[in-house]
Amino acid sequence: MKRCADVVIIGGGIIGCTTAYFLSKYTRDAVLLARKGIASEASGANYGMVWGQTRQPGYDLTMARRYLELYLTLINEVFDTDIEYEKKGGMTVFFTELERKAAEIVTRSKQSQGIPLQLLGAPEVRELEPSLSEEIMGAVYCHEDAQLNPMLTTIAFARAARKGGVAIYTDTEVLSIKTHNQSVQSVITNRGEIKSSIVLNAAGSWASQIGDMVGLKIPVYPHKLQSFVTEQIPHVLNRVIQGAQIHRNSSLEEAVQGFSYTRNVSAERPRIGQQPFHQGALADNTMLYIKPTVSDNIVCGTTFEFVGHDKNTSYESLTLIAANVKKTLPQLKDVHIIRS
Amino acid sequence: MRLRIKSHPILGRDLRKDMVSIEVDGKVIPAYEGEPMAAALTASHIKVLRKTKKRKEPRGIFCARGICTECVMTVNGTPNIRTCVTLVEKSMKIETQEGLGKWREKPKQARKKI
Amino acid sequence: MERKAQTSEEKDIILCRCEEVIQKTIEEAIGKGGDTLDSVKRSTRAGMGLCQGRTCQRLVAKILRDKTGKPLEALTPPASRPPFRPIKLDLLAQEGNKTEERE
Numbered sequence: 059m060k061r062c063a064d065v066v067i068i069g070g071g072i073i074g075c076t077t078a079y080f081l082s083k084y085t086r087d088a089v090l091l092a093r094k095g096i097a098s099e100a101s102g103a104n105y106g107m108v109w110g111q112t113r114q115p116g117y118d119l120t121m122a123r124r125y126l127e128l129y130l131t132l133i134n135e136v137f138d139t140d141i142e143y144e145k146k147g148g149m150t151v152f153f154t155e156l157e158r159k160a161a162e163i164v165t166r167s168k169q170s171q172g173i174p175l176q177l178l179g180a181p182e183v184r185e186l187e188p189s190l191s192e193e194i195m196g197a198v199y200c201h202e203d204a205q206l207n208p209m210l211t212t213i214a215f216a217r218a219a220r221k222g223g224v225a226i227y228t229d230t231e232v233l234s235i236k237t238h239n240q241s242v243q244s245v246i247t248n249r250g251e252i253k254s255s256i257v258l259n260a261a262g263s264w265a266s267q268i269g270d271m272v273g274l275k276i277p278v279y280p281h282k283l284q285s286f287v288t289e290q291i292p293h294v295l296n297r298v299i300q301g302a303q304i305h306r307n308s309s310l311e312e313a314v315q316g317f318s319y320t321r322n323v324s325a326e327r328p329r330i331g332q333q334p335f336h337q338g339a340l341a342d343n344t345m346l347y348i349k350p351t352v353s354d355n356i357v358c359g360t361t362f363e364f365v366g367h368d369k370n371t372s373y374e375s376l377t378l379i380a381a382n383v384k385k386t387l388p389q390l391k392d393v394h395i396i397r398s
Numbered sequence: 399m400r401l402r403i404k405s406h407p408i409l410g411r412d413l414r415k416d417m418v419s420i421e422v423d424g425k426v427i428p429a430y431e432g433e434p435m436a437a438a439l440t441a442s443h444i445k446v447l448r449k450t451k452k453r454k455e456p457r458g459i460f461c462a463r464g465i466c467t468e469c470v471m472t473v474n475g476t477p478n479i480r481t482c483v484t485l486v487e488k489s490m491k492i493e494t495q496e497g498l499g500k501w502r503e504k505p506k507q508a509r510k511k512i
Numbered sequence: 513m514e515r516k517a518q519t520s521e522e523k524d525i526i527l528c529r530c531e532e533v534i535q536k537t538i539e540e541a542i543g544k545g546g547d548t549l550d551s552v553k554r555s556t557r558a559g560m561g562l563c564q565g566r567t568c569q570r571l572v573a574k575i576l577r578d579k580t581g582k583p584l585e586a587l588t589p590p591a592s593r594p595p596f597r598p599i600k601l602d603l604l605a606q607e608g609n610k611t612e613e614r615e
Contacts, residue, residue: 381608394598
């Protein structure tokens with residue numbers, strides 16, 4: 059293992075690997091440390107959606123669109139593996155009158171901000187996705203939305219970084235970071251010390267633990283989303299579909315919020331030290347999500363919880379997810395779940 | 399050649415008498431109700447149980463204990479049924495599974511009146 | 513024990529029966545930096561099929577050991593996740609509907 063480097067990247071997920079690849083164009087002396095392996099954590103369990111419809115207009119949306127273009131270049135010129143990138147559009151379906159009203163508001167508002175959403179009625183939904191339940195009233199649809207395989211994408215970036223000269227060390231955990239006079243001196247790992255004056259914190263949901271090593275308070279909290287995967291069954295869905303993130307007693311305003319992921323991308327700093335939590339029961343923090351993959355497995359989700367780094371799936375969560383999936387795609391009820 | 403073991407030094411004699419009919423790719427074969435499907439298939443000299451998805455190669459019993467999923471067939475319209483641990487029911491319709499198999503079409507649910 | 517080097521045809525041996533992944537594919541993934549069982553699984557699909565690696569994990573581990581020199585005990589297996597055996601979605605869905613009514 060190298061004993062010194064220009065830059066040490068902590069984290070083998072999508073952020074670490076993407077950064078490593080682009081850095082490799084500027085230096086042949088970068089090192090990436092992965093506590094386990096490449097895409098072992100969130101990046102290996104991600105839903106792989108490259109969507110625009112759930113973005114906030116402005117910075118958020120601009121970044122999303124840049125990435126959509128960038129992926130095409132990377133696929134054609136850089137990656138040596140197929141990352142299963144498919145631009146099939148994305149659909150957020152709804153079942154109730156309240157959601158339909160919210161969908162109308164969301165569609166109009168985002169259209170006026172340049173996001174090409176369409177409000178589809180039930181017949182149009184079924185033309186795009188014949189397998190969907192007849193109880194679905196309609197959907198918000200965006201033809202720009204795409205999906206990919208997050209594991210293969212992360213690995214593709216890692217391989218490109220490695221080709222560019224980045225040294226990637228797996229099973230390497232950062233134990234502490236030595237500093238002197240407000241600058242970084244070295245990184246201590248379970249396999250020895252690496253001297254460097256630049257450390258990139260790409261540790262995902264462990265970012266705050268890395269921050270603690272140098273006295274920085276970083277308010278990143280792990281957010282647990284549970285899912286399960288079915289056996290391979292072809293020709294069920296053409297694209298990712300999801301539901302709005304609402305609960306049973308949502309107001310119209312909350313329902314409108316539920317059609318976007320609330321993202322804090324403003325320049326304002328969030329309050330530090332405040333533990334996040336979800337209100338209500340697990341059934342109120344469940345959102346429909348169904349992704350047909352290139353391998354014909356179907357990924358189904360999801361529930362939302364803040365429970366630290368507990369990665370266990372719970373029976374209760376899986377039953378709530380299954381109930382949602384059955385309601386949306388009744389023909390899946392006899393399919394087997396092989397992994398959660 | 400008869401493949402069923404009628405008398406075993408430890409298990410004793412097979413005293414089962416009544417057989418039922420099950421269908422494999424349209425052909426009727428005899429089976430004991432409640433025995434593992436794989437036993438009935440083997441007794442009828444059926445070795446190829448499926449063809450793989452990518453290379454379309456023939457597969458049959460491998461681990462014989464419900465772990466490897468090599469022996470899966472489509473049963474009564476549902477694919478991926480492990481024949482070594484699934485028991486025979488009379489009038490079962492079994493098909494050699496080609497790749498992922500075909501799922502039986504479910505009838506569309508009638509629209510609920512409000 | 514010295515093993516005779518394998519020919520290209522011999523490397524067309526299926527290691528992951530469920531996903532039909534051959535030895536050559538696994539060795540290529542290792543050659544491109546995939547030095548953990550998890551990484552080989554993610555990039556080749558070996559271990560993602562119906563049996564979830566029960567049949568092939570040992571075999572892949574041995575190839576990894578041969579190619580990287582890491583002993584078998586040092587190879588962390590990919591996470592084992594429930595369900596223990598394939599389970600029908602409807603069984604869970606019916607329970608889910610009851611939970612929603614209860615809460």
